[in-house]
Amino acid sequence: MTFRTLDDAGSLAGKTALVRVDFNVPMEDGKITDDTRLRVALPTIAKLRDAGARVALLAHFDRPKGKVVPSMSLKPVVDDLEHLLGAPVRFADDCVGDEAKAAIADLDAGGVILLENVRFHAGEEKNDPAFAAQLADIADIYVNDAFSAAHRAHASTEGVAHLIPAYAGESMRRELEALDAALGNPKKPVIGIVGGSKVSTKLDLLKNLVGKLDRLAIGGGMANTFLFAQGVDIGGSLAERDMAETALEILTEAKARGCEILLPVDFIVATEVKPGADSRPVTAGQPLSADDKILDAGPATVARLVDAMTASKTLIWNGPLGVFEVPPFDVATVAVAHHAAALAKAGVLIAVGGGGDTVAALHHAGVVDDMTFVSTAGGAFLEWMEGKPLPGVEALNV
Incomplete structure (x- = not known):
């Protein structure tokens, strides 16, 4: 098993990393009941921040089926993520387009932004090439840190990875190494x-x-x-x-x-x-x-x-x-x-x-x-x- 990791990415200072994470967390009354999936993403976020990259987090939540469903917004995740990171986390009301690009550009080196639910766009689950291109347009590199979504050929898990340099995040790397040790070799x-x-x-x-x-x-x-x-x-x-x-x-x-x-x-x-x-x-x-x-x-x-x-x-x-x-x-x-x-x-x-x-x-x-x-x-x-x-x-x- 050979795959690219962040150690292969070279200098990331001043670059924007689009990081696919799994923030499909259990929630009740707008509150997260188990933050395990947020914690899993922390090593990758920390590594990118330490390297001076701007970190744009991309995730899905629930099944909005390509439509904007306010109750399925990722915005409630921000407070918990800020607490775990010990640093500010901005939020963008979309994951592509001029608004997302402007919000990311406004970040300082090491800044973190959470983008809105990628499944609000019908092109995500269809792995639409045009939507994948929109995702690629907002970043310099792509990082997949969501093994749990790796069996889906969606725009944010597969399509975008062919358009800009793509790497496994720390959680993805650890998972793949463990699985290779268990069954691959x-x-x-x-x-x-x-x-x-x-x-x-x-x-x-x-x-x-x-x-x-x-x-x-x-x-x-x-x-x-x-x-x-x-x-x-x-x-x-x-x-x-x-x-x-x-x-x-x-x-x-x-x-x-x-x-x-x-x-x-x-x-x-x-x-x-x-x-x-x-x-x-x-x-x-x-x-x-x-x-x-x-x-x-x-x-x-x-x-x-x-x-x-x-x-x-x-x-x-x-x-x-x-x-x-x-x-x-x-x-x-x-x-x-x-x-x-x-x-x-x-x-x-x-x-x-x-x-x-x-x-x-x-x-x-x-x-x-x-x-x-x-x-x-x-x-x-x-x-x-x-x-x-x-x-x-x-x-x-x-």
């Missing part, structure tokens, strides 16, 4: 954990991974589909029974590619999904009633997965092992997360996780800071795991 043996509810939503992911991993552990509702395909009684558990043949094809492909599949050998069963519900461990193959639901991996499965991680050099994780949101069905996910984090902290395992449920599960386990890297990119992370090219990244390639 990993230290072997490599183990993957894929959980979640449906095989059908992760077919491309599974098919890509069995050709790249030494071991792949499958958990959550997905595992039930594989167990059902093998004739294991899963009672009334969540499963895609119509995907049984596909599951068997994936197992066959994995064997042919030399990837060992680790399915649950035991599980935790209950008749209802509620906090503190009565539950019991069951060994795979034992009969279940129609009311029994498999809601978590069992202790023997956890022990086998812990041993497999200990024997590995790299871990890539997407999806929980059970219904972690409802204790006591979080036990397996938490136990495995703690072991992965301990190995990563000890420097003996590169442990990378990503995807919405995975991030939530790792936060629930309290291990996010000890993992090698946790991606909050969601769809972009999943498409990268599926082996699909990401337009926003491809545009930065050397």
Whole structure:
């Protein structure tokens, strides 16, 4: 993986950097409830300011569908960003045109301005060349620091990158380096954990991974589909029974590619999904009633997965092992997360996780800071795991 970073940009003094960030933050009553995405952008902003560049921040918020929707303005972000930066942040009522150019030109070296929601323009999501040219017209260089939007070929993520010198920001660089270490050029043996509810939503992911991993552990509702395909009684558990043949094809492909599949050998069963519900461990193959639901991996499965991680050099994780949101069905996910984090902290395992449920599960386990890297990119992370090219990244390639 070769891509241009700000270290390749030369002198930036007096230049304007158009920085694509992800400020699609959660808000309630006009107030940000989680400023993580703002904090992620700070290293890039600081690096550009220190280099004497004018920093024009470009982002989307919500889905205005190419129209100006006042409730979807980025203006409420300014106060929080100023607080985090410890410096003034101006705001422009548009992201292109004479008004944006004049506002940027009025900045001092190291000044920061937040441009209005790029999705207020229909040309953004259409990747319209004319709109991309308007974006390029307001800056000297383009910096993409929004990996989470890199799977979209939009004007602000892909089109503009071909029109002016383009570089990866610090957050984008860190993400790409971590992902390359996890799956691009990993230290072997490599183990993957894929959980979640449906095989059908992760077919491309599974098919890509069995050709790249030494071991792949499958958990959550997905595992039930594989167990059902093998004739294991899963009672009334969540499963895609119509995907049984596909599951068997994936197992066959994995064997042919030399990837060992680790399915649950035991599980935790209950008749209802509620906090503190009565539950019991069951060994795979034992009969279940129609009311029994498999809601978590069992202790023997956890022990086998812990041993497999200990024997590995790299871990890539997407999806929980059970219904972690409802204790006591979080036990397996938490136990495995703690072991992965301990190995990563000890420097003996590169442990990378990503995807919405995975991030939530790792936060629930309290291990996010000890993992090698946790991606909050969601769809972009999943498409990268599926082996699909990401337009926003491809545009930065050397």
